[in-house]
Amino acid sequence: MRKRVFGFTLVEIAIILVILGFLIGLGAALIGPLTKRMKINETRETLDAITEAIISYAAGNKCLSGNLTTMGVRKTMDAWNKDIHYIPAKEVVNGNYTLNNNIYQGNCTFYEKDICGRKGTSLKLRICNDATCTAPTVYENIAFVIVSGGPNYNLQTFYNDTEVIIYAPGTPNVDGYPFDLSRPEEFDDIVKWVTLDELRVKMGCPGAQLRIITSELPVAYQNRDYNATVYAQGGVPYASGGNYKWNYTLPSGFNGSPASGNQGGNLTISASPVNICPGTYQVTVTVSDNDTNQDTRVFNISIQPDPVRVSPYTAVYYATKNVSYNNSIPLSISGGKPSYTVSCPPTSCNGLNVSSCDTSSVTITGTPTETGTCNFSITIRDSCGQFTTATYSVVIQDVSSGGGGGGGGGGGGGAPSCTLTASSNPIDYNTRATLNWTIINGPATYNFNPTSGNCTSGTGSTGGTCQTNPLTRNTLFTLVVSNAFGSNTCYYKVCVRPTSGSTYEVWNESGRTIEARLPDGTCREVDNNREITTQAQELGPGQAILIYPSAGPVDCTGTLLYIITYDEAVCADGDDKDLKVNFTGSGLADR
Missing domain, CATH: 2.60.40.10 (Immunoglobulins)
Structure with a gap:
């Protein structure tokens, strides 16, 4: 009898090829950013090594050379195989040196008229915040500057024997180096400089x-x-x-x-x-x-700023048409600078209104007259004028009251409704969330979806607390409560911060040009559909970006339009967790 030989079918082979293609594509997408970051770090380390070599040479000779190789620098090219530019002050160089094909005479003499006897240099460093350099920060008495053209292969730094001009990282439309093709773009040169005083101290000069x-x-x-x-x-x-x-x-x-x-x-x-x-x-x-x-x-x-925060920030509640409703929502306010003030919305909706609000609670009361959803927003301000807005939604349903309510003790025999919140949101990566729920018109049966930890299901509940399993991504929890008269659903999204050290790209998709003050204090003008953050300054944990209208000089001093916080970016980022979000003009959304 002939033995049968089994193998893969064409369908199985096709599935394997699709999976392999997906894995290869996923890895390829990460190669570019990781390679870029690696080369930036490598170049910074090269500049640090060059600086140490120059200082070591100065300590032994009391002057600098106009040539890096002479001072023992072995690596004079950056990670992109481009020359690193070395610009010394003439007062610290012995002999002739060359800058941009021009020859200059140094004024330093070994062990005689040397660096330790200098009180200053003629070399200045200007740091500009815009392409026109209207209000630069100027550093005087610079000993030397070293520059790499950065990842865009384009040296954008201007220099001669008395002045070096650089720009804040991410400054758009600049190219200050006149000795190659003009290619204005975002500034990404990597620059390091040492002042004369710093050089003297590190050389160990006496009597500075x-x-x-x-x-x-x-x-x-x-x-x-x-x-x-x-x-x-x-x-x-x-x-x-x-x-x-x-x-x-x-x-x-x-x-x-x-x-x-x-x-x-x-x-x-x-x-x-x-x-x-x-x-x-x-x-x-x-x-x-x-x-x-x-x-x-x-x-x-x-x-x-430490943005003003309120918990719950958003929540959904349920009411029944033609049934009196009274819901007091406890508030927890933090951030900013106390004391706080809370503003209530003045309008009513389908028979409901905010009857009172203060720093401890918001109370929504009334008798609903129509089905639908009513949204009530409150504004919390601190003593500095910073603010945040919380929105609470009440879903009005047309639910039968059941068989007269004779002895149910559960609010007249009506269907239950619920609230669902978390004790803390967002939470750190791979930690547990504590969920809290209350049931109106209970007791009732409850069911969580997804089930996680001891957040599962139960009966005869009027509310409670549970803990999820450790979470590694944003998760929307649904709670369904039901009794003999009907059921209702409430929701809560638990946001999970990414792994330690992760930072976010934030893009302007507001439809207009804005001014943004980044966490490092720099102010920049950002056109629509351009990145607000920069390669050197993304949005990190505990940080915030302040958004202002664009009008006149770029100074971020107009009316504060919005505060983008790190935790808000955490909640806005989608399932892809690519650490990129959009500013829409009224909030954040996944990019």
């Missing part, structure tokens, strides 16, 4: 001038602790009690150590927590030494 060497203060966030340190170097330190004397002015709620007018090694600025309104605040710091030398620097502290 008294200077505040801290260049800027970190961004502060409302309702979070803040710590920053201001450093000084050089001068003639005090023999005891701290090297320098510090004098300063700080915004309300911030503290300094040592106290203003007293001695200390460094100045520490702190707040526990930051409890003033968002904005930019000026800090003036003066340091003096034991020989009456002084240096003064004016810093800006940019305070980013």
Whole structure:
């Protein structure tokens, strides 16, 4: 008898090929972004290595060379195999050096007229926030700058022997480098610079001038602790009690150590927590030494908002036509700066209205006269004018009251309705959500969909609490409640933050040009259908983006239109979890 040989059918082979094609396509889609990020990190590491090599050469020779190879730099090309540009100040270079095919004479002499004896340089660095560079930030006394053209293969930095001009990351329509083809686009050059004072300190120069060497203060966030340190170097330190004397002015709620007018090694600025309104605040710091030398620097502290939040933010409730309705919704308000005010909607809907609202609860009452859905929105404002709007929907149904209600004790024999909320939303990745439900006209049978953890089903319930399994994606939970007289359904979406460190791209799809203040404090004008965030500054955990109308100079000082929060982006992102969302003008949506 002949033995039968079994194999794959054509259908089975086709299924396998489809699955393989899907997996290959999924992997291919990730190759581009991951490769780009890897090359950016590699180039930054190369610039750091070049900087260390230059400083090491300066420490041994007290001058710089005009050639990177001479100073022991082995890798002079970035991750895209493009030359890294090196722009030194003439005051720190020994001998001739070349910039853009022009030869310049350095003014530094090994071990004689060297870097340690310099008080300044002629090289300046300008950082522009727009293509016309109307209000640049200027840094003087630069020792050297190193630049990579970045991932777009296009050097956009202008430089000569006295000036370097760069742009804030993501600045559109710029190309400052005149010695190649003009190709204006978003600025993505990778730049690193070292000031003369920083170079002197790292070289270990004795007797350096008294200077505040801290260049800027970190961004502060409302309702979070803040710590920053201001450093000084050089001068003639005090023999005891701290090297320098510090004098300063700080915004309300911030503290300094040592106290203003007293001695200390460094100045520490702190707040526990930051409890003033968002904005930019000026800090003036003066340091003096034991020989009456002084240096003064004016810093800006940019305070980013902690958006006003309310829970529940949205909820759906149920009422029955021609049956008296009274629902008090407890509120939990946080964020912003207390105290809060709550504004009630003035209009009624199908016989229902918001009869009262304050910071503790919102009460919806009345006798519904028509079926349908009524939406009631309340606005919560803090003392800084920040606000959020919560919307509560009441679905009015035409449900029979049943057999007269003689002894049911459940609201006259009517069908039950329910509310469903979560104790916290969003939740962290791979953690459990705690769901809370109440049943009006209970007790009733309840069923969760999907079932998760101990959020399953039961009987004879008037409300309760359950915990889901650990969640890794946004999940819409449905609760169906029923008794002998009918059933109703309520819903709640639990949002899940992505894995630690994930950031969001936010795009402008509002139909108009806007101004956006990013979490790092920069303000940029964004046309419709363009990205609001930048490669260097996406929306991260605990951060927010402020949206303003576009009018006149780009300064983000008009009427605040909207606050885009990280948690709102979490809830708006779709099942693809591609970390991209759209600003629609009134909220966020998946991109």
